[in-house]
Amino acid sequence: IKETLFFFGGIYRLKATFINSQCEFLSKLLDLPPCDRYVKTLSGGQQRRVSFAVALFHEPELLILDEPTVGVDPLLSHSIWNHLVRQSTEHGRTVIVTTHYIEEARQAHTIGMMRSGRLLVQDSPENLLNNYRALSLEDVFLKVCIKDDGKNPLDRETATNANDSNPVAAPIQNSTRRNSNLARNINQIDTSETEHPSSGKSPCFKIPQMSAHRIGALIRKNYILSFRNIGIFLFTYFLPALQASLFNVTLGHEPTGLRMAIVNDELDVNQGRVCNYTMDCEYSMLSCRYLRYIKDNIIQVQYANVSDALEAGRKGQVWGVVHFSWNFSKEFEMRELNGDAADLANVIGSQIGINMDSSNQQIGLFIEKWLLDAFGDFVRDFRRACGNVPEAGLLPVAFLDPIYGQKSTPFTEFMAPGLIISIVYNMAVALTAGVFITERKQGLLDRSLVAGVKMPEILLSYLINQFTVLIGQTALVFVVMLSVFNIPCQGNLAVAVLITLLQGLVGISFGLLISTGCDNEMGALSLSQASFLPLLVISGICWPIEGMPLYLRKVAYVMPLTYAIESVRCIFSRGWGVEKSNVYAGILVSFAWIFAFLALCLIVARIRKFAS
Known part of the structure; x- marks a missing residue:
């Protein structure tokens, strides 16, 4: 609970002292469980109260609440309503509440009664009781509905089109006066800082300005979730090195017996x-x-x-x-x-x-x-x-000293560059393919977006988090390959590591794209696994691309891993540097795929937003 509140406090750029005081105050107000409890272990009612605490946490000027007291005992409900009234009367904040419990809305300054999506009447509780000569708001609502049923559909539609806020009751002088005051106040709102999109550009795909404090809060949240299950984290951290070890132990050796x-x-x-x-x-x-x-x-x-x-x-x-x-x-x-x-x-x-x-x-x-x-x-x-x-x-054919490599180069050295990149790439895809899906199911993603977090900020935070893990995984893979199993590297090792890290970022970007487009973990897992085998056989990891049909070679060179594998292979076996086109092509293609996948993430996220 405390982590959740601190996360949203970081998003809203609140000071630590204010965050601590709000945590203590809201815990007492809403009777929250101990702050060290995990939200997933709470009951449904307790989770709703934590969600309510998040809504109240930064003391917004406009607060829109849907059934805030449902499933809450009367004493706590009374405490919540008193707090909302104080926010309105003492601090001048606007609170809009939707509820099916009509009587508890009596503490509101204005009540609007709706039916079938239409506003039937709107006035203060006292005026409604007096105008309809009723003892309770439920009686008022009953009379309003009976009056509405007595109107024919044509009159009802005409009345709705004429004025959605026009009550069906006769006495409307107070309501009309209040509406005119509201309109006058709206006209006084300062709109000088309101940005209007230019006529020639659509605002739909405008990249918003990112905030460092929101990105920092997202990064801290991601690290907390990563280290929450330390056993799983350590397993995934050392898994690439284990895979590299299995490769060297099992593949490329001479058969015996x-x-x-x-x-x-x-x-x-x-x-x-x-x-x-x-x-x-x-x-x-x-x-x-x-x-x-x-x-x-x-x-x-x-x-x-x-x-x-x-x-x-x-x-x-x-x-x-x-x-x-x-x-x-x-x-x-x-x-x-x-x-x-x-x-x-x-x-x-x-x-x-x-x-x-x-x-x-x-x-x-x-x-x-x-x-x-x-x-x-x-x-x-x-x-x-x-x-x-x-x-x-002997035959009159002599194989002299090779230009590159050895006379009997083992098959392991041919496969090593491809295995290094494919291990790092696929591990990055697997770790990021389900991140959005989990947060979307928990409601955290939508809640963060409502709090002002932008999609590019979420993508950047995951890139930073996963990249820090990727650095350690890549280092372990190279240590296993070069130091433990003595795979030779004739060229600049730093360039090979750079290309491998870029391919890891390609995998992270592709995993984020999968997570953005899929609705459930099974779909994300299926899509990520379905992409593994084609990349394995087409990218030249296990067999030279020259052994493929000509039409398939064109497909192979479009794959994200192909140029990178060829670049690292040239560094390992030939000792080439970045001045060679075979090497710098792997760097340029990796950057191109990173930007392409991230751009697709933003497009898919925007499409899902407008489609929903």
Whole structure:
């Protein structure tokens, strides 16, 4: 309760001493629960009294109340009416009250009785009782309604159009005199400071002037709500770092424990199929010599024949079959000696037959690469033992030092920039997609707008709050990526952090747009989650954009994350700076999306306002 009153006190720019005195006074006047109670734990009647306290808090010159004493005990109702009367008589404030309890309105200076949206009569309580010769205001209202029912519809409409405030009763001299005085007072109102929109501009989308004290009050309120549940806050704060850790632990690493069936017909069954080979220049048991160079990630499982090995592959027990013919070493020697003169039978006999389970492309590519690398190492080592040039037996294609990166750049380094930006972006969207919805359901958003808060101020306050959280989340993600898992960054780290923070602001802006346009949490959650997968697959996070169809590439470059990911990737792997178009494009596009989303927020909020 105290936080609520202090929040609106900050919006109205009230001094701390006045806020404290008002809290104490209104607590006694309205018999409020202890100030440290949460509003959500109060009963319906207590919540109405807190709402009433907010309305009275800043002592407005015009106070409009709808059923202020409903559900309130008679003693408290009497106290409330006495306070309203004092506000009017002693401080000159105007109080307009709507109520179904006619008798309690007797303390008002003027009473207007309405029926079906029409004002039937308006006068002081004393004049109404005297003019209608009634003992209670309820009797007055009854007589007025009976008189109104006696008029035909045409006369009723004519009377309404002629003068909405004209009573149906005969004696109206006092009312007419009071209306003339009211009109004279209205004419005396100073309108010199009233701003009139120019004829050529529409005032509907005029950006209002923002106030620092209102923004400060909104920021304090947002921080209080953020830290209210410290467990949830800490979880969301460290969640991006946890996601980055899971990415580095699970993605991009070489698979291990891959079983491959080995069928080596060179081994003698009578000698127990034992590999006996030397490292000299001898064309004997070359199959065993080759198997020695296969990476330990592959588990070699010996099979007696090809049919059993293939059956194991069909059952999913092995990822492939490696077969050596019984005369592999001899045919390999003949192929070396004959060179281009080797016949087809000699070529086939010296080949290593491999049948792969290609159902998993990534594992298949790893195994294929390791088997080829093993053969290259085998050939180089064997030719070196024979006194020949080791590279002479390889393909006449040499991959020299790369321009950027390493010869065997891991896939993790390719995905890291995209994962960093996507983690920060999606976390920002998730944290802001429901903020307006919650406040709208609680009534806090409308109450703030009525108190004079402008929509740009609300957006700016959320941007500031979420950005401070975003800074810490981004720092943790970069620490995990670069320091813990040693992802290299060849360029300016500050520029990469700047682009990531801008993408976080893009996510915050998009989340605010979702929250502005949706009416419930389910719709906001669905929309935010629905945008996740398209961005993941189209923005070049997991796969190069060059692998997409041409028409889809144009769509990809329109996405908020694409240019930013490419910029950070160029900084990480190529060491480029902001002077390169690939880098500064990510900065410019991020700013463009931020302003676009915020502008859409204001437009959607204005449309919802006029539509309602």
